[in-house]
Amino acid sequence: MSPTRFRLGTSSWSAKGWVGPFYPPGTPPRGFLAHYAEHFTTVEADVTYYRMPDRKLVAGWKSAVPDGFQVSAKFPRTIVHAGDGPRPDADTVLVWERVGGDALEFVERMSALEGNLGPLVLQFPYFNQRAFPSVEPFLERLDGFLERLSPVPRLAVEVRNKHWVDTPLLDLLRARGVALVLVDLAYMPHPAEFQQRFDLVTTDFVYCRLIGDRQAVEAHTKTFDRIVVDRSDRLERWAAFLKDLQGVPEAYVYANNHFAGHGPATVRALERLL
Secondary structure (H helix, E strand, O other): OOOOOEEEEEEEEOOOHHOOOOOOOOOHHHHHHHHHOOOEEEEOOHHHOOOOOHHHHHHHHHHOOOOEEEEEEEHHHHHHHOOOOOOOOOOOOHHHHHHHHHHHHHHHHHHHHHHEEEEEEEEOOOOOOOOOOOOOHHHHHHHHHHHOOOOOEEEEEEEEOOOHOOOHHHHHHHHHHOOOEEEEEOOOOOHHHHHHHOOOOOEEEEEEEEEEEEEHHHOOOOOOOOOOOHHHHHHHHHHHHHHHOOOOOOOEEEEHHHHHHHHHHHHHHHHHOO
């Protein structure tokens, strides 16, 4: 059995506070991604959640990274959230007649990355009972959306309702060949806790996001130029969890600045543990 290949990176690469601690002094924003790709093998594009990427932007990403480097990306907010404010619009989320065109256009534009394209992520917010009274109507809508979207590049689904991480969701993802996003988030159980009850591997890769606690980190910094919260225990738990993967060819792991204060330092610390 071949060992798992770990692809480690950060969520986004555009933090201005990284100039000096990570990017060489004087590096302009247009040079960030090329320098980043000299150090890590993958990155998660957060910007696509907030707006549909235009073709010129995606072409620029492809020209900046070497063969083998992979760019993962989030589906636009209009598809997975759809609300104008913090509250999602459940009458629009994943409704194909309303968002299907945007979804296909997003996939088409990201596919221009060709061999540099990593998984595409459907990151859902927390849904209260007014949005979905239970998990069943959400799963029905998700299944229909995935069927209409197929075939597409590799997909991953992130839910932030902890009780939805259960057999029905996992069975649906497994049937569709989609990964469950495994998150480290303040109000979600650690994936190691779920792993005690479920097989969380639903396809030929796993996708992990070390998100952390925004308030705890921003109480110390908003420049994200250094580690400000000690998460070494959490990282050791992640390393043990990842090492325990059996028969999974590839694992994508992304660290957010809000995990400990400085994404690149978190990635390097996890890399040492692995």
